[in-house]
Amino acid sequence: MTKIMDGKVVLVTGAGGGIGRDIALAAAAAGAAVVVNDLGASLKGTGQTELAAQKVVDEITAAGGSAVANADSVADPDAAREMVDLAVREFGRIDAVVNNAGILRDGFFHKMTYEDFDAVVKVHLYGAFNTSRAAADHFRTQESGALVHMTSTSGLIGNLAQANYAAAKLAITAFSKSVALDMKRWNVRSNCIAPFAWSRMISSIKVDTPEQEARVEKLKQMTPAKVAPMAVYLASDRAADVTGQIFAVRNNEIFLVNQPRPIRSVHSGDGWTPEAIANHAIPALKADFMPLEVSADVFSWDPV
Structure with a gap:
């Protein structure tokens, strides 16, 4: 029986x-x-x-699959290009890139160092650019390709003590949309997934209150394996007409996430002064302000 990713790299x-x-x-x-x-x-x-990647390769080959390991950093553009070149050398082509690599250096903004901000943005945002750009030339030549980027509700909604991570993850959604627009003519797709899964990446979430502790216990119920099917689907030809979208995967739930659009406006024929804005514009708009929420406030129900 034909599999959904047969012949793909x-x-x-x-x-x-x-x-x-x-x-x-x-x-x-x-x-x-x-x-x-x-x-x-x-x-x-x-x-x-180098053991981490090789262990997964060993799992794949033991199950009868084909895989090769790479232990380079996505933050290095030359190393990212080598990853793509490795795919082409070993398997003859590259069909999809899943930008999942990431690090965390959490801390409240007033204590965050330049180095910790820079390191997180380099791995998440620059890493997504580096691998995607390396694959883009191959995608254009073959007139097909798929990019799947991991974003986060820390960026889409907000979270405490993650200004670096949230900035990078929200930037990835804009990056993905721009790539989807630029590469559409070559049938190249770019989408994002905001995953909910207990993994090493979120095991360092700060737990300062009983409410946060309860949230972490809920997250532990959601395994990484629940996210994988969506990523594989988006990398496959079955998603040929899906691009520029943001999805969230939470246990057995799949969400389509909205993207920023104007929701209300006010107009003044004579233009606005600061006083008029304070007296009229903001009171008219305030009912539609977004609340200062964190991810757990929005996804407040138990996973199903």
């Missing part, structure tokens, strides 16, 4: 564990040859071992 970054590992395993099980990338670093991006 996929690069999955940050695939040594967590969500990335399950996506790599699921892609291989669906028929794809997989480049398994993982720096093998700590959650903060320090230290390195």
